[in-house]
Amino acid sequence: MDLRTTGVTRHPLFVRILLAQKFNLITGAQVRPWEIDDIPGEWLLAIEVMANETQAETGRQNANQVVDAYFAARRAAHPTYRKYVH
Numbered sequence: 375m376d377l378r379t380t381g382v383t384r385h386p387l388f389v390r391i392l393l394a395q396k397f398n399l400i401t402g403a404q405v406r407p408w409e410i411d412d413i414p415g416e417w418l419l420a421i422e423v424m425a426n427e428t429q430a431e432t433g434r435q436n437a438n439q440v441v442d443a444y445f446a447a448r449r450a451a452h453p454t455y456r457k458y459v460h
Contacts, residue, residue, distance in 0.1 A: 393418060396425045
């Protein structure tokens with residue numbers, strides 16, 4: 375099983391578990407891995423897109439936090455930048 379070494383798997387049981395986790399996280403429903411085959415394919419595709427979008431948004435937020443922290447540190451280190459404003 376390549377899941378441990380690469381983080382990727384094609385094993386049907388693991389794929390069902392991962393899909394059920396994503397489905398439950400996005401929709402708030404409780405779908406068990408053995409029920410995932412009963413979900414229409416277009417719903418699974420929509421869930422996959424939403425999961426990827428959520429992941430991308432989290433990445434963008436993290437990047438913005440890093441940039442904001444950098445500029446805050448630069449402003450704090452500047453000898454005169456808004457030192458007169460309290």
